[in-house]
Amino acid sequence: MELKRDIYKNLLRWKNDDTGQVLQVSGARQVGKTYILKKFAYENFRHVVYISMAEPSGGQFLQCLDKINEWEPGTPREERPVHKAFELFDREFCDTKDTVIIIDEIQESSRVFNLVRTLAREFDCYAIITGSYLGRLLSKEFFLPAGDFEDLTLETLTFAEFVGVFGKRNLYESIDLFGGSDAEQYKELKACFDLYQRIGGYPSVVNMYLENKSLEPV
Template identity: 90%
Template structure:
């Protein structure tokens, strides 16, 4: 089941604002960062360049950077080496507003992270970086380009998002917090919240429950 995430509207706002800044999306593992960013990218851009620094695509992009970094004394230097690296990585790459670059697990490469300033200041296309252990960016080999990126955080499902997955969001948003609604509605929402307390907001666990409609299936998936 496709779970609606409220961060999507913030991604759309970032695209519309077009500040030129790189977007950094942080969050713990398994909260759905890669999924929501790919969904956003492929639904809103003509061309998507996806690179994961924890997979072969990351190694391949580093090879492209190595290639454009080659130089012999007395020969012309590459004027726009980072642009050229993306062109080598993806022959269809065009530095236009129809393109978005998504770099996943950015914490695995200080070399690539340190391109953020270049992406923000010398590229016309949009760029997003994300990762699960962004605390590593505080290491001295990572240059933090203040003013060149915006930050969004994706957490596990909020109760509002959880309620929507179970068809209860309208109830959640419209119920009278001062006791003026039908008691049946309070009991219905309380049951939903108690379920949220039991299984939490990790998307894979919520989807497991929705698929099997059984608590035992969730416990088995968690190895409990």
Template identity: 30%
Template sequence: MKRKISIALNEWKNKPHRMPLVIGGARQVGKTYILQEFGHEHFENMVYLNMEIEHVLTRFLDAELSPDKLIPFIEALKGERITAGKTLIFFDEIQACERALTALKYFYEQAPQYHVVAAGSLLGVAVNRQKYSYPVGKVEELTLYPLDFEEYLWAMGK
């Protein structure tokens, strides 16, 4: 499905000095869908991590945030090879794991060659409610809104 945010996603992918990307927005507006579609269309592979159900990863993040340790762990967990520039790493429902949000900072500082995206609903509420260390200045943020009228017409083939 064509969405206006796709242009911004392509621009982010091609930036030479890109930060991890966090997509926020209301529930059920298509954050997961658009990022999975983007991953399948623009990368050789995508590693999808739903932080509401990846309890083994959540426990690992309690002890380790370094991308040098995290990448091999995710590869073993998911049985997929992660290659810089060819793999999209997608942390979904990131508001469910404070440490995953913090890990984005370390991807920016220590491993900017990886394409890392995260999505979550009510991120602002979760950050204010928890003792989150939000990676201010270390991530790029976009908001996905519900379909506007033009996007609706595109979806209807008009």
């Protein structure tokens, strides 16, 4: 079952604002960053370039960067080397508003992270970086460009998102907090809250519960 996440509307807002800033999405492991970013990308862009610095695609992109940095004295230099690296990585890459680049597990490569300023200032396409251990970006080899990226955080499912899984989001948003609603409505939300306290908001755990309808491990 697809879990609707509130961050999606913020992703749309970032796209529509079109500030030129690279979007940084932070959050712990297993909260659904990669899933929601791919969903957003494939639903809103004609072309998606996905690179994970923790997977083979990351090493392949580094090879592309190495290739475009090869130069012999006396020969012309590549005018737009980072653009060329993406063209080597993806033959269909086109630097337009119909394209989005997603670089996952960005904390694994300071070299790639340090391209953020170039992505923000010299590219027309959209770019998103994400990772689970972004605290590493405080290391001295990572250059933090001021003003070149916007930051969003994805957490585990909030209670509002959780009740939405069970079709009770409208109830949650409309119930009278001062006791003016029907008693059965409060009971419905209380039952959801009790379940939320027991299983939490990690998407994989919620999906497992939905599949098995049981709190017991399978």
